[in-house]
Ligand code: AMP
């Protein structure tokens with residue numbers, strides 16, 4: 001089979017690595033890919049942007065692609081699944097309407113309220129005066145969320161009521177968050193540890209993956225600015241079988257059933273960002289795809305053929321395929337470029353990947369490119385160093401051994417991944 005894999009981050013390198021292990025896969029075209037997918041087994045890059053749906057459709061038709069797998073949310077938000085389905089091309093990922101679980105926080109909040117799925121109380125506003133009136137009668141400072149896709153920057157946790165009002169004003173009156181901020185959620189602030197619960201979904205049935213926890217802050221002890229994710233580990237020690245069963249029954253099951261009943265069946269990866277509050281697990285957000293770096297952490301734990309799982313989802317027969325996961329743990333450490341998450345340095349030569357692999361680590365590349373026979377940095381998050389082990393300590397030890405084998409100027413990473 002010829003696969004088309006859309007995206008160019010560490011998540012996509014991990015997907016390509018896992019899909020290439022399937023005996024049925026002959027080649028994988030990655031659009032646009034990165035330095036890792038340029039040289040991976042069975043894999044080549046094609047110079048088409050992940051958001052360029054017409055060009056992706058043309059490519060899939062001309063090359064008779066057998067299955068397309070979508071990594072990031074932007075093409076899903078643009079309706080790539082609808083367009084491929086209309087053209088008779090199999091694609092793994094939700095339709096535009098189903099992807100609203102991620103792309104519209106207003107849609108997703110209303111949906112959860114309608115289906116009694118546990119989540120923070122919120123109002124949805126487009127009018128600044130209404131927002132101001134609502135906030136005047138709140139006792140606690142709320143969380144402010146831009147409803148639309150904002151590249152991970154649309155959720156703000158102000159410290160004071162005045163700060164909350166300023167954020168709402170920036171969104172509704174000052175256009176600081178673009179179209180994404182023209183609808184705002186004012187949500188109660190919840191407390192508790194966070195766990196990500198991901199599931200393969202075939203529109204009706206689902207199969208849970210091992211839970212993951214990510215580290216969003218730049219520096220150790222959760223200091224410094226938010227990032228796209230500096231590392232992750234799986235499974236979360238907090239995710240007891242009882243808790244997972246509760247989340248399956250109260251969140252994942254009702255979400256898929258509710259979407260199906262609304263004529264918007266969800267097929268793809270459903271990712272529930274959960275907060276374990278004193279009142280029980282509550283949904284913070286849904287994503288409609290694998291997380292990055294969660295995918296790099298979770299996929300090495302999958303023993304089954306990923307292709308067979310994805311095809312079962314696309315064909316609506318997930319009941320026939322039971323994904324098998326290895327016991328043990330996995331951890332991913334992100335190596336970032338100098339300056340990240342602000343303006344970052346590029347073009348630094350990367351060495352030591354072979355040595356990291358020899359030490360037992362997996363190296364999933366993100367912001368890299370191959371320039372002749374050199375591998376150079378080309379993004380903020382440059383590499384993901386992942387390892388599995390029988391226990392978390394072993395996975396972490398191997399991952400950090402891999403990290404220490406790799407060099408590029410300005411490289412930095414957190415030294416406390418897995419310590420929460
Ligand atoms: P989201 O993109 O919705 O997951 O939000 C990003 C981060 O903001 C989450 O991972 C939480 O740490 C935090 N967050 C979101 N909603 C809330 C809430 N209602 N209460 C407290 N923290 C929240």
Ligand code: GLY
Pocket residue numbers: 214228229287290291292293294
């Ligand atoms: N790591 C969080 C995300 O992919 O959205």
